[in-house]
Amino acid sequence: LFYRKDLLAAHGYNHPPDSWEEFFTIAKALTTDANHYGAFLPPNPASDPVPLYMAWQQGADVLDLKTLRGTAQTPAFANAVEFYAKCFSAGVAPREQGMMTNFYQAFALGTMAMFISGPWNVAALRERQPGLSGKWGVAILPGTHGRHTSIAGGSALAIFKHSKRQDAAWALVHFLETPDIQRGFYHLTNDLPARKSAWTGPELTDEVAQAFYRQLQDARPAPAVPEWEQVAARLGGWVEQTVYGRTPVNVALKSLDSEVDALLEKRRWLSSRHPGGQL
Amino acid sequence: VNARFVPWIFLAPALATLGVFFALPVLAALVMSFTDLDLYALADPSSVRFVGFGNYLAILNSGVFWQALRNTAYFVALGAPLSIAVSLGAALMLHSKAIWARPLFRLGFFLPVVTTMVAVAVVWRYVYHPTYGLLNQALGALHVPAIDWLGSPTWAMPALILMAVWKNFGYNMLIFLAGLGAIPDELYEAARLDGATRRQEFFYVTLPQLVPTTTFVTLMTVIGYGQFFAEPFIMTHGGPLDQTLSVVLLMYREGFRFWRMGYATALAFTLFAIIFAITLVQQRLSKEREA
Secondary structure (H helix, E strand, O other): OEEEHHHHHHOOOOOOOOEHHHHHHHHHHHOOEOOEEEEEOOOOOOOOOHHHHHHHHOOOOOEEOOOOEEOOOOHHHHHHHHHHHHHHHOOOOOOOOOOOOOHHHHHHHOOEEEEOOOOHHHHHHHHHOHHHOOOEEEOOOOEEOOEOOEEOOOOOOOOOOOOOOHHHHHHHHHHHOOHHHHHHHHHHHOOOOOOHHHOOOHHHOOHHHHHHHHHHHOEEOOOOOOOHHHHHHHHHHHHHHHHOOOOOHHHHHHHHHHHHHHHOHHHHHHHHHOOOOOO | OOOOOHHHHHHHHHHHHHHHHHHHHHHHHHHHOOEOOOHHHHHOHHHOOEOOOHHHHHHHOOHHHHHHHHHHHHHHHHHHHHHHHHHHHHHHHHHOOOOOOHHHHHHHHHHHHHOOHHHHHHHHHHHOOOOOOHHHHHHHHOOOOOOOOOOOOOOHHHHHHHHHHHHHHHHHHHHHHHHHHOOOHHHHHHHHHOOOOHHHHHHHHHHHHOHHHHHHHHHHHHHHHHOOOHHHHHHOOOOOOOOOOOHHHHHHHHHHHOOOHHHHHHHHHHHHHHHHHHHHHHHHHHHHHHO
16 A cells, blocks of 8 residues: 555544555545545456455455355455445545546645555656655555455466476576575566565665565465456456446346356366366 | 460469458358367367357357447447548538638548557547646636546547547548549539529539448448447547447457457457448448439
8 A cells, every 4th residue: 555644644644544444534534625535446446456355354255266156245245345336436536537647646746645556666656756755655455354465466487387498497486586586686676575585685674665575474366267367357347337336236246256157167167177187 | 274264363363362361260260259269278279169159149148248339339320420421521621612722621631540549549638638638628618517538437438439530530531522523513503503502502412412422431431430449449448337348349358368269259250240230231221212
C-alpha cells in the first residue's frame, strides 16, 4: 500500500491503515472533492485482484486446485467483494479515472492519497516525483482476521521438460538465487530479492524496503494453472459489475463460479487422464 | 496443348496463391473451430479434442459474447449512417463550385484516413480528457458539466463512434465525389429548364443518380464497422464495464491472449455468418428497389 504521509497526517492519521475498516475510514476522511479521493482502486481488478487478497485473508479462494472448480460462493469472498464495491459506491475511490492521465502526477497532486501496487513503483515514484520525497510511504496491505496476505507477483523461472541441458539450467537458477546475486539485482534494477536470506544488506533496511519485506512474509502466488489469466479476467469482469451496482454480489459470484468451472473443464479432463501424474 | 487447358495455365499462379494463402487457412480455421485447441495443445498435441458444435454453443451461452455483439450492433447502427451522411455532406460541399481551395479541403478531409490509428488515438485521448480536453473545455463554455468520455460506461461508445466517423469519412467521401462527378450535367440542365429548385435537383437528380454509389458505400461501411477493433483496443481495452468490447476484440482476447484458438475461430465464423447474412439482406433490398 502506497500512501501520502502528509495528507494522512493533515487529517490526524499518523500511521497507515492496518485493517480494511481503517482503510475505508481514512479514505473517506481524505475524500474532499471530485479532484481529491482517499484511494485509487481499479474498477475492473483483473490484473491486480485486490478483492481476492481480502478473500485470502479470510481463508477463502476463487478456485480449488484439487477439484479444479470455482469456490467463490462463500460468505468470506462475498464480504471481500462487497467491501470493494462499497469503496466505489461510497465515493472514496473514483469509478471514472480519466483525470489521471499521469498516475505519478496524480499521486503528487493528491488526486488520490492511497493506492495498492508493487515494488516497481518505488523507483518510478522516486525518479518521476523527486519533489515528493519524504511525503509518501509504503505499508503492508490492510488486513483482516490478523492476516495481511497479498499476491507474490513477479515472474517464474521454468525449465523445459524436454530440454537436453537441464543440469546447466538448474545451475543457472541456483546461481541467480544466491543472496549476493539477488542483492546485486536489487542494486541494478530495483527488483526485490525473492529469497528471505538475501535481505541482510544495508541497502535493504530502509523503511520502504522493510515494508515489502514484511509483506513478503505473508504473500502467496496466484493459483498455478495456465488458465489463471482467464480466471482473473472473469473475476475482474464480475467485480466490475458489482462496483457499478449492475449485478448483486451473490449473482456475480455464482456466475463467476460457473464460468471458472467451464474454463477448468479441460484441466479436469487432463488430470483424469493422468491420475496422480503431473500435467 | 489442348485449348481448354490453356486458361488453367494462366490462372494457375493466382489460384495457387489464393489456395495457399486464403482457402487453406480458412479451411484449417473451420476445422479448428470444431476442436478445443488451446495452450495445452502446444505442449501435447494429443490433448486436442473434437468437440463438434461445442464452441458455438458455448458462444451462444456466453454473456460476454452477447454484450460484445450488442456493442458491435450499436457501433454499426449509429456509426455507419452517421459516417455515410457526413461523407455525403462533405462530398456535396467539395463538389459545389462555391467552395474555395477545394483540393486543400479534400486533402484535409482525407488525411485522417491515412493517419495511423495509434497516432489518432493519442490525440483523441487529449480531446476526451475530462479536465483539460478540448471537448469538455468547449462544453464547459456552454455550462455543460464535465464528462469522463472514455471512463464512463454510457459515453465511451459514443466517443469511439465520433472518433471512428472522423477518421473514416474521408474514404467514402472520395467515392461519393467520383459518383457526383459521373452525373451528367444535362440532367441538371433539364431539371433547371423544368423549373426545379436546388432542393428538387438534389432529391430528384442527385440522390437517385447516387444509388449505386450509396449501395456500395453502405455495404463496405457496414462490413468494415462490423469488424471494429483498433479503436477500443487502443483507447479503452473494451472497458468500462465491457461497454466498448467488440466481437473482434473479444476474438483477439480469446485467441491471442488466452490462446483458446478453437473458441476464437468459432467466434470468427459466427461473426462472418452474421455479417454475411446482413450483406445478403442489404443486397436483396437494393435489388428490390431497382426492380
